[in-house]
Amino acid sequence: MSTQPYRREGVTGRVLRFRFDGRDLEGLAGDTLASALLAGGVRAVATSVRLGRPRGVYAAGCEEPNAVVQIEEPFPEPMLTATTVELYDGLVATGLAGRGRLADRPDPARYDAVHAHCDVLVVGAGPAGIAAARVAARAGARVILADERPEPGGSLLGTTETVDGGPGRAWAAAEVDALAALPETRVLRRTTVIGHYDDNYIVAVERRTNHLGAAAPPGVARERVWRIRAKRVVLATGGHERFVAFAGNDLPGVMLAGAARTYVNQYGVLPGRRAVVFTTNDTAYAAALDLADAGIEIAAVADVRREPGRMWAARCAERGIEVLTGHVVTAAKGEGEVTGAEIAPRTGGRAREVAADLLLVSGGWTPVVHLFSQAGGTLRYDEGLGAFTPGETRQAAEAAGFAAGVTTLRACLADGAEAGRRALAALGFGAPGVTVPVVEEEPAAAPAEHLWLVESGDYGTHFVDLQRDVTVAEVLRATGAGLTSVEHVKRYTTAGTAHDQGKTSGQLTGGVVAHALGVDVAALGTTTFRAPYTPVSFAALAGRDRGPLHDPVRTTPMHEWHVARGALFENVGQWKRPWYYPGLGEDPGEDMEDAVLRECAAVREGAGAMDASTLGKIDVVGPDAGVFLDRLYTNMMSTLKVGSIRYGVMCRPDGMVFDDGTAIRLADDHYLVTTTTGNAAAVLDWMEEWLQTEWPDLRVRCTSVTEQWATVALAGPRSREVLAALAPGLAVGKDDFPFMTWRDAEVAGIDARVCRISFSGELAYEINVSSWHGLALWEAVMASGEVTPYGTETMHVLRAEKGYPIVGQDTDGTVTPQDLGMEWIVSKKKADFVGRRSYARADTSRPDRRHLVGLLPEDPGVLLPEGAHLVSVSAAASVPSSVASAALPAVPPVLPVPALGFVTSSYRSAALGRTFALALVSGGRGRVGERLYAPVGDDLVPVTVTSHVLYDPEGARRDG
């Protein structure tokens, strides 16, 4: 056993090989990485984050503040506590200095989620949790028992206590096995409840294969997130031991007394050879005696109290252990690790140094109230424990066992059983006849004395938060700066904000703050507990919702055609829209700029087609449909004739543009309205909200039909002849089929509704067919050989040349129709519509409101970035610029430079033969012809303000 020099004699098991910080080591099955490191004699495991001090294993569970490691193999995982990593063959890990490294390759593991409901959820399979679960489960309640460790038993794992005449650990295992066999009970091992939310919504993370390393079976999810709604919750979450602030209390070899006891009893590991024990309470004596029985020499027990428990003093005497009452450890001694402890009378006096390689500390135990507090439970100070315990909660939940402040094993078992009975009573189950486990009477403990820090002239190494490297000196600096709240001290010093969230240090920090301020710990209170209780990987939270499943992808019936032709796609909401089609021209290596210029030219000179199926489409049906649309759109929709189409704008009550689209009147009581692609769901929500909450008297129903229709936009001067060839039965003449009307027709042999509307200013049609026939229609249009497919980028350029705004790109919720130059769309006749009153507000008629205008960069080759700010001449003069000085008049700088507006759309135009932009500019319509500047990087780009309509302002091209 030379590879495990600190393994307790006689302990055997399957040998596991691992590597830590480059050293090959061995442990036994059942070890954690921490216990295996201790067995191998590794004292310094990690380095502290700020001060770079060596740190060793301090605790034996998730509360560990020091031993933070990175797993390198089999798959990199950062910031794990060595105390919670189960050892496996082939594990490669390194100690960290407070910061880990993410994996540089994709995680091959699967993660999953489970939703569950239960009558009683018990958190923690220690004595109280098992007692509660067995009562509830035997009565037939649906019970979930969740425990973070691989093995049930909680505190019983680390002690030598007996239950029902046998070892407590065996009792726990047998009880939990029996529970797992019940049909309505589920036992979740290796499952940490990380969050307790409103109405008993519980989130837990189950680690299913982490402990198997490379041997993990590939078909099993590595971790699962459980989302549980429980009718009753019993929080049997136990406690964490805390330490005391004294000089050098962070040296490797300083360890919580209960943790050392756990290493000896549960793992068969000796955390040292010769120990000094420093305690404020009776619990460290049990640890000292167990260690002594395991062969560790106990050099001395320094007890801050004058009177320890009598039984403990007697047992120490039997073993010849020296107990120094009224003494404190003033300093841990040693370079890099503990070689001794300096012990002195508490009241002062001569100190002496006792040689030791292990210094056990117990500053008392703090109930784990995290979950209780997270869910809104109040806390109250327990004088006996020197810690906060659960008070009132509005959840159907209660704490049990030590989490509730109950201290002895016998009392915890009884308290857990009572909690189980109360849960049953609340749920209406009859109480089962369950025998209470028999436990030996324990002697009454002598009261603890709550010592937070050992006084000193230098508090520079009196650590209160080991993981954040926060010392008493820093807490004193905070209180000296006038901070009087623990919340403020936490933020000032960062105590309690690390990976361990102050599990061992929170109460200690509070105690030191109270000591410094001379106030009561109870009155000072605690910081707020927030989820998660322990760190959770993003992979677990994401579960299956990553990669292609991160968000639904919506595609049109023509999607495969676009893919096959090499289209690049733009995400619009969840839709994939063809963005442009590089390489469909003569040049196969065409870039985006060339492709878009080519597509634009094709539409302006010949014919182009775009897949417009993603536009939102809502059927509005009912006798009051016209009245309803009159109230929502700014213009009149009730007067629209059957067979006709009208463009409309919808505003919020504050008068700002919310969406735009067209209304098609199909029948007296039937409209089909279109919305922008990204706003389709929001517009349907908006309609339903008004109908249900304000106008329930209107007889109208709204139905989304976006996915029922496929739409091909056919645009360009030659679109009429293309349509005529595809639809020989349709009269396509200018007067037969006027602008803003629709016709039912057979197009390429498919029943279609053809609308004569245009978003490019060109003669254009939108051909709508059942989605089933969308691809066939598209292919028929393309088979004409006359039509160039175009994407959303070309559509954007074409509409911008005409000054048509895109809601959400050229508007941002602060823009009225009037700001867009669309007074004509706002009805003067209608008595009211949503937003109307706001146009009479002073703010909406301010002359300096931002107007939609066009911008022409003075250099026709310069493309302005969208979002670029715009400033005026006098202000521009103050800014250094590489622009020719002739362009900049020498005017004294006026600071700050007022921002007049910003660029909302910017493109190269084939039709204009130059670049152009749309912008929202303060008082913009009054600035037409004015020169403004766009600061771009270190340059000022001069631009001229123009009308927002830059192409065909007369509308001469509309009819072809």
Place this chain on the structure above:
Amino acid sequence: MLLIACPWCGPRDEAEFHYGGQAHVAHPDDPAALSDEEWARYLFFRDNPKGLFAERWSHAAGCRRWFNAVRDTATNEIHAVYRVGEPRPVNS
């Protein structure tokens, strides 16, 4: 996550619902008759009490119905749910 009792569907997870702000703020019958200040109060001013608050919810991922709930904003406890058009329950 709240467990919200939709008056049409029964208790469902909060994730199925959409929040709609303060309840009983009706769109004025004749906005033109209001002063600028009265209209601004309708547009921009809402109560923000610590305690009981009547608010609107929509069961967006369920029956898609709007309804009202009285929730204690300090504790998140929902004291009553009722349908649109019904008066706020007296004891909540």
